Amino acid sequence: MPQFFNKKLLLLLVSIIVLVALIGFSLREREELTWPEKFLKDTTGWVGNVFNKPVSGITGFVGDLKELQHTYDENKKLKARLDEYVLLKTQVQDLKEENEELRDNLGKEDDLRKYSPIQATVIGRNPERWHEMLTINKGKRNGVEKNMAVITSTGLVGKVKVATDFTASVQLLSSIDKANRVSAIIQGKDKAFGLIEGFDDEKNLLLMKRIPYDKKIKKNSLVITSGYGGIFPKGLPIGKVVDVKVDQYGLNQTAYIEPSTDFYDINNVMVVKREVGGVEDEMDGEDEVK
Amino acid sequence: MKHFILSFIALLFFVFESIFAQLFASDVFGADKILVPRFIMIFVFFLTMFGSRKIGMLYGAILGLTYDAVYTEILGVYMLLIPFLAYLISKCMKILQNNILISCLVALLFTAVLEVVIFQMNIILSFADMGFAEYMDRRFVPTLLLNLVFIIISCYPLKRIIEMLDLQGELE
Structure with a gap:
């Protein structure tokens, strides 16, 4: 059957083989992306950044207008809680000082709680929505590394999956992936x-x-x-x-x-770098990445 | 020049898709519905229909690869799927009448095919954890509605631009 093995069929078979090979290649635990991927990510990230400013300006304005309607009620509630807040603040201050003093006494300087934040803006989201991922506008140049925790003011949202020079993709806690722990x-x-x-x-x-x-x-x-x-x-x-x-x-x-965070409404995030390092480089993220 | 304009439109759609997803990720359209913008794919489909098959498949492959690398981080899926669908579309359009209504319907049909194939792909790679009925209700129908709206809005301007560029003579 000579017409059975025609060019188109051959092309189809070859592309299926390429597909399987590429999927296998990209599903591996990779430390680094290849340079074409990095290039594409950085370029689209840059364009996204350009568009992000006017778009977020407009949506921010609309959001502000909506919030203006509830201002009166909110203000009442917040006033009621203000006294409580003052009390809590003095208590926290007191506890912090005590904690520091005790730490000094012990001579213990390492603290798993200490971290330094890197502020970043969300410039895009994976439109496909199977892999819940965000793109942020800070990358390796700003000190973002793979596997760092990403938080908002209300709580943890995910971790950095990939960092390129100028952007990084954040894998949300809600994404279904066995390596996401x-x-x-x-x-x-x-x-x-x-x-x-x-x-x-x-x-x-x-x-x-x-x-x-x-x-x-x-x-x-x-x-x-x-x-x-x-x-x-x-x-x-x-x-x-x-x-x-x-x-x-x-x-x-x-x-x-x-x-505690709404995973569907994230605009500004902080990438946090813990000050106490992991045990060894190979051991990094033993629990988070397996 | 032609390719410059086309690439520029493609890049716009590409970035707009991600911004759209970011803006409308919250429950604007009902709490548990997931709308997936497929603007890039629709652009490629129209390019194949109103322009030429070769250019459609070429743009499909490049945009698919970019989509894979930037958004999903699993290479190969869109890169091969979009040109393949573009090829099928060009075959379809040879049989069907080439008027704008039919074009819209065919584009919608192929968006639906793409959605289902991607769903199955994610099931195989175990990135999806959803039954078919749930998928239909929460993702498929809202996504198609969104893309239908996009198709209706964009089809006439895209047709004019692509026909103005006169791609027929260039590569065939």
Whole structure:
């Protein structure tokens, strides 16, 4: 059958082989992107940055107008909480000083909580929405590295997946990827450790798995990062527990966590660099990246 | 010059897609609906229909590769899928009548095909965790509605621009 092996069919077969090879190549854990990918990312990032300013200006203005309607009510509520706030602030100040003093006494300088933030603006989002990723306008030139934690003012949103010279892509906690794990603590009398992995996107809840079965977890307890992963600082807020279920085999529990940040409305983020380094370079992000 | 104008339009759509996704990611269109803008693909489809097949496939491959590298970070999927669909479109248009209404419908149909293929692809690579019925309700129908609106708005201007550039004579 000579016409069976015609040019078009051959081309189709070759392209399927190329497809499989390319997918295999890109699914590998890669430390660095190849230079054409970096070039494309930086170029489109630059164009996105140019467009971002006027667009965010307009949307910001519209958003402000909407918020103006609720100002009166909000103001009332906020005034009521102001007294509370003053009290809390003095307490925090007091505790901070005490903490510092005690640290001085111990001579302990390392602190997993300490970090330095890099401010960044979101200039784009993966339109495909299968891989929940954001593009931000700071890259390696500004000190952003792979696997750093990304937060907003309300809490943890994800980690840096790829950093090029001028942009970086942030993988959100809500993206479904087996390599996307964060070591976390549920606060309470009896602290419970576990890993945040997976997202229930119908209910908008994060899943925290591998909590030992005998831990009693109260609803509404707060969840923070543990800092044991190697790169994330300790104490970044993630959300609060809304439900707990025992796993299939009864060995572990899974907590459903309502994230403190709205993953769908993120405009400004901070990339945080922990001041205490990981153990070794090879060990970096042992928990976050597996 | 022709290619300069075309690339410029393509780049605009490319960046606009991402900005659109960022702006409308929150629950503007209902809480759990996911709308995926497919502007780049629609641009390539129209380019194939009103321009020429070769240019359509060429732009499809380049834009697909850029899309893969910049947004999804899995190379190859869009790079091969878009030119393939462009090829099929050109075959379709040989049979069908070439008027603007039919063109719009064909573009919508192929957007739907693209959506479903990408969904299956993500299921295979285990990046998606969604049943087919849920997918239809939450992603497929809203996405098609959004892209239908885009097709209706953009089809006439794009047709005029592409026909003005007169791509037929250049590469065939």
